[in-house]
Amino acid sequence: MNYKETSQYLKVIADSNRLEILDLLSCGEQCACDLLEYFSFSQPTLSHHMKVLKDNNLVTYRKEGNKNLYKLNHDVLADITKRLTLLNTNNMPCICDVITKGECN
Template sequence: MNYESYAVKLKTITDPKRMKIIDLLSCGEMCACDILVHFDFTQPTLSHHMKILENAGFVEVMKKGKWHHYSLNQDELKVFMTEFNQLFFNSDNCICQKNNV
């Protein structure tokens, strides 16, 4: 596990607004305009949060017409959750097991 990059990803999702965006996207793809109605900030602020989520690999973006549509990157989330479980639960990939070899 690359602890530095994993820590960056954890920091990305600890922001309450980005956490809520992830929760909204867990229901499926959403247009930026539909995400925006759940917040009291402007479209540029939403774009900023979405770019951070996209750079972390959590969100995929597709342009449809004049709007951006966002969805969760399921492949990246599976890797993230696998690493999360490895961090907190003993497994065959645990650092303790690797050091005993």
């Protein structure tokens, strides 16, 4: 995952409603109708948020009858977490060394 991809994911989850949706889905697969009960916005607004999350592979979904069931894409979230964890560690080689062949300041 590169910086541009990481940045795109952070933009998507920077929306507090989408972040809350991800948190709700951490409990397991849920139907859109169940998710909607937690929010004061309309079904079309939920659909918009779910589309953004799906388009960015943060959630997966399946249809069961007339229900849309959503769940977290744990692989993508693990990649994001790994990338952010690397930013918060003294990793070798340092990005400064790679870019400038010099010393980090």
